[in-house]
Amino acid sequence: MTTTRGITTKVSSVLKKLALPIALSLAASNLAHAESVNTTGLAVTDDTVKVGILHSVTGTMAISETGSVQAEKLAIEQINAMGGVLGRKIEYIQEDGASDWPTFAEKSKKLLVNDKVAAVFGCWTSASRKAVLPVFEQYNGMLYYPTFYEGLEQSPNVIYTGQEATQQILAGIDWVVKNKGAKKFFLLGSDYIWPRTANKIARKHIEKLGLKVSGEEYYPLGHTQFNSVINKIKLKKPDVIYAIVVGGSNVAFYKQLKAAGIDMTKEKPLVLTISVTEDEILGIGGENIEGAYAAMKYFQSMENENNKAFVKAFKERWGDDIVIGDVTQAAYLGPWLWKAAVEKAGSFDIDKVRAASPGIELTTAPEGYVRIHENHHLWSKTRIGLAKKDGQYDLIYETDELMEPNPFPVGYK
Amino acid sequence: MNSLKQIFPKGDLIAFAILAVLLAVVFPLAMDVFRLNLVGKYLTYAFVALGLVLCWGYGGILSLGQGIFFGLGGYCMAMFLKLEASSPENTAIQSTPGIPDFMDWNQLTELPWFWEPFHSLSFTIIAVMLVPTVFAFFIGLAMFKRRVGGVYFAIITQAIAAILTILIIGQQGYTGGVNGITDLRTFLGWDIRTDSAKVILYFVNLVLLFTCLVIAQIIRKNKLGRILVAMRGREERVRFSGYDVANFKIFVFCIGALFAALGGAMFTLQVGFMSPTFVGIVPSIEMVILCAVGGRLSIFGAIYGALLVNFAKTSFSESFPELWLFAMGALFISVVLFFPNGLASVYQDHIVPRFKKRFKKQGKPVAVKPRVQTAKNQPNTTEKTDDVLTGGTL
Numbered sequence: 001m002t003t004t005r006g007i008t009t010k011v012s013s014v015l016k017k018l019a020l021p022i023a024l025s026l027a028a029s030n031l032a033h034a035e036s037v038n039t040t041g042l043a044v045t046d047d048t049v050k051v052g053i054l055h056s057v058t059g060t061m062a063i064s065e066t067g068s069v070q071a072e073k074l075a076i077e078q079i080n081a082m083g084g085v086l087g088r089k090i091e092y093i094q095e096d097g098a099s100d101w102p103t104f105a106e107k108s109k110k111l112l113v114n115d116k117v118a119a120v121f122g123c124w125t126s127a128s129r130k131a132v133l134p135v136f137e138q139y140n141g142m143l144y145y146p147t148f149y150e151g152l153e154q155s156p157n158v159i160y161t162g163q164e165a166t167q168q169i170l171a172g173i174d175w176v177v178k179n180k181g182a183k184k185f186f187l188l189g190s191d192y193i194w195p196r197t198a199n200k201i202a203r204k205h206i207e208k209l210g211l212k213v214s215g216e217e218y219y220p221l222g223h224t225q226f227n228s229v230i231n232k233i234k235l236k237k238p239d240v241i242y243a244i245v246v247g248g249s250n251v252a253f254y255k256q257l258k259a260a261g262i263d264m265t266k267e268k269p270l271v272l273t274i275s276v277t278e279d280e281i282l283g284i285g286g287e288n289i290e291g292a293y294a295a296m297k298y299f300q301s302m303e304n305e306n307n308k309a310f311v312k313a314f315k316e317r318w319g320d321d322i323v324i325g326d327v328t329q330a331a332y333l334g335p336w337l338w339k340a341a342v343e344k345a346g347s348f349d350i351d352k353v354r355a356a357s358p359g360i361e362l363t364t365a366p367e368g369y370v371r372i373h374e375n376h377h378l379w380s381k382t383r384i385g386l387a388k389k390d391g392q393y394d395l396i397y398e399t400d401e402l403m404e405p406n407p408f409p410v411g412y413k
Numbered sequence: 414m415n416s417l418k419q420i421f422p423k424g425d426l427i428a429f430a431i432l433a434v435l436l437a438v439v440f441p442l443a444m445d446v447f448r449l450n451l452v453g454k455y456l457t458y459a460f461v462a463l464g465l466v467l468c469w470g471y472g473g474i475l476s477l478g479q480g481i482f483f484g485l486g487g488y489c490m491a492m493f494l495k496l497e498a499s500s501p502e503n504t505a506i507q508s509t510p511g512i513p514d515f516m517d518w519n520q521l522t523e524l525p526w527f528w529e530p531f532h533s534l535s536f537t538i539i540a541v542m543l544v545p546t547v548f549a550f551f552i553g554l555a556m557f558k559r560r561v562g563g564v565y566f567a568i569i570t571q572a573i574a575a576i577l578t579i580l581i582i583g584q585q586g587y588t589g590g591v592n593g594i595t596d597l598r599t600f601l602g603w604d605i606r607t608d609s610a611k612v613i614l615y616f617v618n619l620v621l622l623f624t625c626l627v628i629a630q631i632i633r634k635n636k637l638g639r640i641l642v643a644m645r646g647r648e649e650r651v652r653f654s655g656y657d658v659a660n661f662k663i664f665v666f667c668i669g670a671l672f673a674a675l676g677g678a679m680f681t682l683q684v685g686f687m688s689p690t691f692v693g694i695v696p697s698i699e700m701v702i703l704c705a706v707g708g709r710l711s712i713f714g715a716i717y718g719a720l721l722v723n724f725a726k727t728s729f730s731e732s733f734p735e736l737w738l739f740a741m742g743a744l745f746i747s748v749v750l751f752f753p754n755g756l757a758s759v760y761q762d763h764i765v766p767r768f769k770k771r772f773k774k775q776g777k778p779v780a781v782k783p784r785v786q787t788a789k790n791q792p793n794t795t796e797k798t799d800d801v802l803t804g805g806t807l
Contacts, residue, residue: 057735096734101593101688103730106451110731113447127592127688134596134685138606152518191583192591193518200520220583221591408506 037086038348040140043116049088049348051076051335052095052111054122054132059099064247065124067279068146068331069094070318072121075335078313085339086348093117101131108132112139118348119144121334124327126150126193133158140350144334147327148274148296150197151407156354159337160377160405161370162330163297165198167403168274171382172295173205173242175397176272182239184212186269188229189244191218198244198274201409208411214238219245224252230260233269243273250280254288264291264387277325278391286391298329298367299385299393310366323391329366336362337372369402377405420634428713429626436619446608453615453683455723456622460676462704462715463622463629464669469701470709471638472665473645474562478570479673479700481577482545484692486674488581488588489544491687492528493537494597494605513594519586528587534601541678542671549670553663560659562648571694578693593688597681605682618679622716625672629712632668641665673700706748708757717756 034044043050053072055065076090084090093115095107104123111117112135119142123129126149136143136157143158151164176182185206189195195218203213214236217229226249233241245253257264257271264271271292278300281289300311300323310332314324337360342348345356361371371379379402385393421429440452461479468474501511509522516524530536552573556566581588589595597605604610632638644651644658652658681687690696707718725744729737752758 058738094734096730096737098730100690102684102686102690105684105686106454106727107730109447125591130592130595131686131688134598134606150518192585193515196585197518220579 037346038118040349040351041116042118042348042350044088044118044348047088048091049085050091050093050115050117051338052108052115052117052120052122053092054095054097054104054107054111054120055124056097056099056128057094058096060247061097061099061124064279064327065097067322067325067328068122068124070322071146071314071324071328071332072335074314074317075332077317079335079339085342086346090335097122097128101125101127104128105131105135108135108141108143109139112136112141117141118342118350119338119353121146121331121338123147129153129158142338142350142353144338146331146334148330150194151409152197154375154377154407156376157350158376159334159357159372160407161333161337162327162378163380163382163403164377164405164407165194165201166406166409167297167377167380167382168295169198169202170205171399171403172272172274172293172384173202173209175295175384176240176270176293177209177211179397180239180267180270182211182270184214184236184238185240185242186214186233186236186238187216187242187244189218190223190246190249191220195244195246195275199242202242204411219249221247221249223249226253226256227260230256230262234260234262238269241269241271243271244275245273246275248283250276251284251288254284254292258288264289267291276387277327278323278393279325279328281387281391282323286387286389289387290389292387294385294387294393295382296326296385297380297382298326299383299395300324301385301392302367302383302395304366304368306364306368307366333362333365333370333378336364337370341372371402373405375405375407377407379404420631425630429623432626432713432716433623436622437616441612441615446611449615450611450683451723451727452720453611453618454680455720456618456716457676457680457683458700458703458723459622459716459719460625460679461673461700462707462719463625463712464672465701465704466709466712466715467629467632467641467665468669469704470711471633471641471645472662473641474662474666475564475567475701476570476666476669476697477567477694477701478574478697479669480692480694480697481570481574482549482670482673483677483680483696483700484577484581484687484689485545485548486541486677487681487687487691488594488677489531489537489540489674490678490681491594491597492531493534494600494681495594496524496528496531497600497602498596498598513589514596515589515592515594516586521586525587541674545670545674545677546667549667550663553659553666557659557662557666562662571697574692574694574697578689581689581692589688591689593686593690595686595688597685600682606685611683614679614683618683621675621679625675626712626716628668629672632665633712637661637664702745704755706745706755708752708755710754711757711761714755714757714760721756 034046038044053069055069056062057066057069076092079085080089093111095111097104097107108120111120121144123132123143123145124147129145132143133155137155141157144161145158146161148162148168149164151166187199187202189199199216203216206213215232273292273294274296276289276294277296311324315322340360340362341353341357344360345352357372358374359372361369363369367380373379381399382403383395384397386396387393441449444452461483465479468476495513499511499513504510504514507514507517509517512521512524556569582591599605605614640651640656640661644661648658703719703722704715706722708714726741729740733740748755
């Protein structure tokens with residue numbers, strides 16, 4: 001190790017004499033001392049930097065969050081294999097949020113105060129994010145949050161790598177209206193903040209287009225009896241069932257929908273969801289959801305080179321039978337976006353990384369291309385997938401332009 | 414009626430002193446603010462465990478719904494803090510400034526009537542103590558007067574905890590739903606998130622905890638405590654002796670609820686938020702476990718149990734984020750297997766006799782002071798009662 005670095009020093013000192021600008025940038029990326037890239041006492045040494053991974057690996061959310069943990073570890077390993085960030089290997093400290101919001105708060109504080117990590121990749125549910133948010137703001141940490149969520153939030157201490165509600169919703173509804181001639185919508189969701197906010201935006205958008213919402217219903221988390229709402233749907237005959245059911249309820253909902261004789265492949269009515277990724281289909285069973293449409297930003301089946309390499313690396317690292325959903329991919333972006341921002345800032349200081357973040361772009365993202373907006377969310381395309389029997393989505397449409405993230409949609413309140 | 418000496422015999426005084434030194438001197442000196450704040454959080458569970466010692470250990474009333482009272486106390490405090498954090502200046506970006514953010518997300522345009530009084534601190538403090546206690550009173554009235562007890566009572570408390578959780582999650586416009594009430598910042602303008610505030614709150618918490626300990630000790634050493642024990646052993650006999658068993662049960666259940674509520678309020682202040690995860694069945698059972706590990710017959714055991722279990726939880730999960738639950742399971746199983754009466758019994762059965770032996774060897778007889786009998790039909794000395802206690806049932 002030491003000899004190699006000695007050689008690098010010599011080489012770059014030669015370079016410095018030869019070509020000053022190149023040498024300067026090299027010096028910034030390789031030779032800067034820990035004090036110069038870290039003025040606020042973060043856990044950065046001359047050859048390592050510590051970050052945190054904070055997800056639930058036990059409890060009810062573990063099944064959803066495991067994919068994110070795997071994606072983040074993979075990204076960190078890949079970055080280390082490429083030489084790390086500013087010449088420093090990333091070391092991660094993993095903490096378990098245990099599907100319990102106060103535990104998330106406790107652990108995030110531990111990561112920031114005791115471990116002094118330079119960034120945290122973590123959280124999944126909105127509730128866990130809301131619990132850690134005051135901690136990140138108070139101790140000035142940086143959180144990379146991977147889940148698609150309801151918006152209505154913009155923290156200087158969070159980079160949201162998933163889509164906020166309007167990005168997912170507007171493109172999806174526009175698509176069914178344009179391509180499927182949908183006129184009547186039935187909104188359905190689990191009863192908490194994300195589905196409610198999402199449906200509020202959907203309703204406004206549908207009404208703006210001069211179309212009709214024929215019903216809006218909510219069921220508690222974990223609800224398994226959807227027969228009455230399915231009867232209601234049959235009675236109202238909507239063109240689109242707009243479903244934002246989450247977690248275990250999905251299994252019951254799609255099975256009962258099928259059992260009630262609503263064949264999704266016939267598209268009368270058509271089912272459009274924003275909450276079912278490939279991960280959820282594992283539980284629902286491909287045969288139960290075949291024919292439904294999903295609007296999100298990533299599907300495992302996407303056929304670009306970035307994604308092929310990503311899926312291959314993911315399977316090599318974590319096993320062949322693994323599926324990769326939208327959130328997993330968004331979690332994978334976190335460490336890469338952080339690396340890019342740190343290198344642009346030339347420093348690990350949170351304030352400098354924050355200032356450098358807007359405008360950071362990633363051309364190597366599995367979903368294609370993303371860029372960080374001034375509001376800390378990502379510019380990304382929205383895509384429509386058609387669920388197949390084998391549990392994968394077929395990509396059938398993507399927006400031409402990147403969708404602008406708009407966490408506080410003015411016309412939709 | 415009772416002299417101080419009777420309420421605080423030498424042994425208990427020493428236990429009080431050791432606990433006080435540990436919590437008020439050793440911990441604050443040995444720990445940084447982050448760890449001290451965690452201990453403060455653990456100690457809020459100790460309030461609940463303490464209440465459970467009285468209800469369950471002494472009175473034989475197993476409540477699997479203490480989270481209800483912890484949650485109610487915590488929510489009352491959280492509502493006050495949230496209103497303070499939602500001043501029109503802080504919430505200017507909302508469509509209706511001046512109401513809590515989650516109400517705005519749920520399309521509420523004005524503060525619900527039951528939130529209004531929580532602008533006042535004095536109302537809040539009264540509510541913290543009164544709401545859970547009155548609720549416990551009505552539960553107790555409905556159950557104990559109709560002689561519902563034992564397992565049935567435990568199941569009913571559990572059901573109430575589940576119902577309350579569903580209610581809170583369902584009414585998210587009024588309660589914050591699954592997210593709970595988050596982002597609490599100041600208490601009468603005093604920033605509760607700073608390090609100095611955490612230290613001060615830790616000591617406020619200690620003072621309250623010791624107040625509760627003293628109350629528990631008074632109850633325990635009083636005639637009331639002995640009636641509770643008697644009730645646990647032979648309820649019918651106590652009833653036939655002319656005591657209204659139900660009233661005693663309601664009383665001790667209310668005390669347990671009050672302690673839990675104080676813990677909840679202190680929890681909100683120290684952690685900075687409240688969520689339905691503290692109201693439900695799982696946390697309620699966890700609190701019973703704290704009590705069982707520490708020793709359900711010892712008020713000090715409850716405190717040490719709360720500290721030990723939560724310390725273990727934090728350190729296991731920091732070292733083995735994916736396996737820590739197994740370590741916790743092993744801890745519980747081994748405690749229950751080897752020390753059925755909790756860690757306090759280790760002290761009682763192993764440490765105390767050894768001390769006594771040493772004392773004897775040195776030629777000093779163990780001084781057992783004759784006790785003044787206060788209850789004519791209770792011939793046992795207090796030591797004896799404690800022996801009776803170890804054979805207690807549910």
